Amino acid sequence: MTTTLSPSTPLTAIDRCDRCGAQAYVRVTLTAGGDLLFCGHHFREHEARIRPLASNVLDQTAELSSPSVPSTDDL
Numbered sequence: 001m002t003t004t005l006s007p008s009t010p011l012t013a014i015d016r017c018d019r020c021g022a023q024a025y026v027r028v029t030l031t032a033g034g035d036l037l038f039c040g041h042h043f044r045e046h047e048a049r050i051r052p053l054a055s056n057v058l059d060q061t062a063e064l065s066s067p068s069v070p071s072t073d074d075l
């Protein structure tokens, strides 16, 4: 076991909800191993069932309330 990621690694725009493919704002680390990613909508929908299975929940849904920033991507 040398590949353990930090559970506090922030979610980014490339992390996608496992259910709908929208940008993920919540990462659930399962006690049984593995991660699940959810958008805010699907996390709320499944939260009651997921919480008992989770060893860690990284919730970044607060960022949803941030004003959208115009893209400065100049690639």
Ligand SMILES: [Zn+2]
Pocket (backbone or CB within 6 Å): 017, 018, 019, 020, 021, 022, 038, 039, 040, 041, 042
């Ligand atoms: Zn979703």
